[in-house]
Amino acid sequence: MKKQIFFFLVFISVLIVAGCQTQDQTAVKGEVDTVVGDVTLNGTNASVGDDIDYDDLIVTGTNSYCDIVFGKKDMFRIVGNSSVKIDISKNPSIIYIKNGQVAYVMGDLGGKGFVVETDVAVALVRGTVFTVVAEWTNQVYICTCNGSIDFNFGKYGKTNITAAHHVSIRLVKENDGSYAFLPSGLEYHDDEGVEALVDKIGLKIDWTKTDGLSDK
Numbered sequence: 001m002k003k004q005i006f007f008f009l010v011f012i013s014v015l016i017v018a019g020c021q022t023q024d025q026t027a028v029k030g031e032v033d034t035v036v037g038d039v040t041l042n043g044t045n046a047s048v049g050d051d052i053d054y055d056d057l058i059v060t061g062t063n064s065y066c067d068i069v070f071g072k073k074d075m076f077r078i079v080g081n082s083s084v085k086i087d088i089s090k091n092p093s094i095i096y097i098k099n100g101q102v103a104y105v106m107g108d109l110g111g112k113g114f115v116v117e118t119d120v121a122v123a124l125v126r127g128t129v130f131t132v133v134a135e136w137t138n139q140v141y142i143c144t145c146n147g148s149i150d151f152n153f154g155k156y157g158k159t160n161i162t163a164a165h166h167v168s169i170r171l172v173k174e175n176d177g178s179y180a181f182l183p184s185g186l187e188y189h190d191d192e193g194v195e196a197l198v199d200k201i202g203l204k205i206d207w208t209k210t211d212g213l214s215d216k
Contacts, residue, residue, distance in 0.1 A: 029053045029088060030068045033075065037064025055087045067200075075201050090115070097134070120173050121151075129198075129205065129213065131189050135170075141184060143168035145194055146205055146212045153179055165207045 030052030032041070038061030039046040046058065052068055058078055060066055065079035068086075076095075078084050083098040096117040115122060118132070120140045128147025134140050142149070148162040156178050161167055170182040191207070198205050198213070206212035 028071050028074075030070045030086065032066060033069045034065070034067035036066075037061055039064055039066045039078075052086055052088070054089045055085065057083070057085050059083050069201070073201050073203065075197070077197065099134075120171060129194060131168075133188050138173045140171050141168065141187060142171055143184075143186070143189070145189070146207065147210060162210055164210045164212060 032046055032048055032050040032052065035046050035048055040059045041050055041052075042057055046066060052058075058066060058068075060078050060080060060082045062081055065077055067075060067077050069075045081099075085094075085096040085098065087094045087096075092115050094115045094117060116132075118134055118140060119137050120134065128149065129145040130147065130149060131143040131145055132140055142161075144161045144163040144167050146164060146166075148160060151159045151161075159181070161169065166186050168184045168186060170184050172180040172182065174180060195205060199216070202216050203213055204216050206214070
């Protein structure tokens with residue numbers, strides 16, 4: 001199988017969903033906040049201040065990254081050899097991570113959140129910190145860094161992971177469409193990286209609380 005790795009940290013509580021999105025003409029547009037290295041937006045070089053809104057495609061090269069902010073407290077980072085499509089015309093807005101090495105996502109977006117689509121799962125995310133790494137086309141690494149994640153897989157059941165400080169699993173989609181959950185350790189990220197991103201948007205994190213995000 002083709003191996004893919006993408007990685008995102010999210011300040012949002014998560015619910016895996018498969019529902020349709022409605023049109024939303026009032027959604028907050030994103031804006032490119034930081035560009036380092038080779039980053040393109042819809043095929044042209046991305047620049048600080050570029051709007052991110054309807055069906056935009058962001059591609060990053062090797063040793064590159066791009067930070068995108070939505071409003072004052074919402075942000076995510078796309079890093080290194082990634083391809084991510086964003087569409088805020090839907091409600092909730094959609095981020096489709098086609099492939100990539102690392103992406104960090106954070107924010108509550110006024111409670112509306114984002115639908116994050118991958119080859120393995122679709123998630124509605126808001127209000128928590130989490131990390132996802134797509135290791136294979138049928139396998140993802142998921143860490144609840146701080147907060148709670150609710151998974152709903154229809155006939156295959158539901159589960160929840162709540163943590164004050166990093167609880168991680170591997171989620172494997174089997175050939176029959178069912179899912180296996182494998183315990184895992186802390187990989188791909190650390191406290192320092194999470195805290196640096198939290199600080200960039202004026203927040204802090206208390207690792208002793210499951211709802212540890214707050215203003216500085």
